[in-house]
Amino acid sequence: MGVFCHAGKDMEIFLMYRSLYMYRNRYGGLPLHRKIFGGTGHHTGGGGAISHLLRVAPGPLFRTEGSSVFLWCNASGLSVGAFEWSVFQEHSPRRKLQIVSSVDPDFSYAIFQERVRGKREIYLEKVGEDIARLHITHLRAQDAGEYECYTPNPTHRYHGAYSASVTLKVIPALLRVSVLSPQELTLHEDDPLSMVCEVSSSRAQHTHFSVTWYREDSDSTQPLISLSKLSIVSAGPSFQDRHLAGQLRLEKVSPVWYQLTTSSLQPTDQAKYYCQATEWIQDPDRTWYPLTTMRSQVIRVFVQSPGTLPMDRAPDVMSAVRSAATRNEPPRIFFPFRLLLPLVVWAVRYDESILILLPLVV
Structure with a gap:
């Protein structure tokens, strides 16, 4: 619930604070009782110990349309009988919509019933007795809002936080990936090869990119070389020797261009090539989350021996x-x-x- 009372206090106090909570004075995702009493969540205003605490991931969380997300809810203290998830949607912040319950199959509002019961696009996963995850497998733009996790208390004695909320922002997928080369290249053995991958995203939030070049032949697809979201270059397992010898490089040559360079082509380099990029965002808990992944078109590279008459x-x-x-x-x-x-x-x-x-x- 996010409010608490001392044992023996009149239940009207509890109901008053519950009403305040439901009208949502918007306290940035923190349980309301922590704002009212100014405490840390460990003691009540009168010195009584808190024996129940509910926590969710810090927000806001940014996720892209069409992607999946899970929101965790962790209860500590008293034993938890059930978890309930509801949402105050971004376009209607004063209206609380019930999504799913761990015990009540009729908990969902009509707007979510098809996604909960039919498509299983939304479901609740219990991880042990004290942790529950709300999964949404295909995010829609209207899913943006403030998500509330609530643990009903059948004892009616409130010592702690029984609800917590996290803000979810649903943003469009804006990542664009392409290769600035012809679809076919014909070169000779020992020739150098350079190809540029263009990666961009017109997003207001601060994000990082990771870029990987792949080589695809009739037998397998292998990662050639990668640049991580933290600008660390690493070669694929089959190409580490060439990378260490300076024959294989990946460089960021402009804000949006990532250049693959092979100093000396080998016959085995005749293959298909493409680059793949991922856009990352850092969540408030300092972990990195992959927003979107896209790959470019394929480039075919033909490698001829010196003096060979071109087949065409x-x-x-x-x-x-x-x-x-x-x-x-x-x-x-x-x-x-x-x-x-x-x-x-x-x-x-x-x-x-x-x-x-x-x-x-x-």
Whole structure:
């Protein structure tokens, strides 16, 4: 209830404070009796000891639409027979709506009955005798409000706090993740590779991002390298040696750009790549909570050996050979390719049955 009386006091005192509590003078989520008496929750105004205390997570808590949340309620002291959760919705703060009870199946108001009984979108989980969690598996915008946990007292002797409340804010999911690269890249073995992941969120609250690049081939999907919400870089288990050797890096090069760099491509690097980002917010209890996670589109990277003729040009070569054969003359093919030297493009000219290498300096 959030109020208490000495044993033997007239119940009118208790009922008066209960009425005050129900009219919600909005004391920032703290039980009302603690504001009225100015105590710490350990002693009554007249020196009587408090034997029952109810606690919930400190608020406000920010969660995104469509995500899940659980609100815990911890009772200490006297044995607890039941837990009841209600809400004062943000758009109607003076109206108390009953959500769910651990003992009364008819406790829920009609507005919540389908979500409690039908979809099981809202349910109460008891963790032992003294802890209960209210679960909402799919948050809606109208779920924002002040949530009250209450433990009915059948003895009618009140020594402590029997209700506590926490404010829940439901905010839109604003995280955006994309890769600033073509959908396909064709490079050569030992070439460097750089790709940029753009991560942004137009949110008023202070949040952090964590970013991870993944490599996906026919056998598995592996994390390449990550930047944590606290800006700590760590490589995936299969890529730690390359990271320690400086061949694999992940850097934040602008407020929204996270650049993956591989200094020297290997044949096994031919695969699909994407980045995944999570937006984190710090709750009032100093723990970090993942608001939203999103991944980018996939980038395909093709790695060719030095001097290899690109597959997309092979039909052109064969077509030229067949055309020359029908005219009974040697084919003339001019096609540039790279041969080990990074600053020289070598061209092959097939003329009069002779292969000629022509260096073109770039």
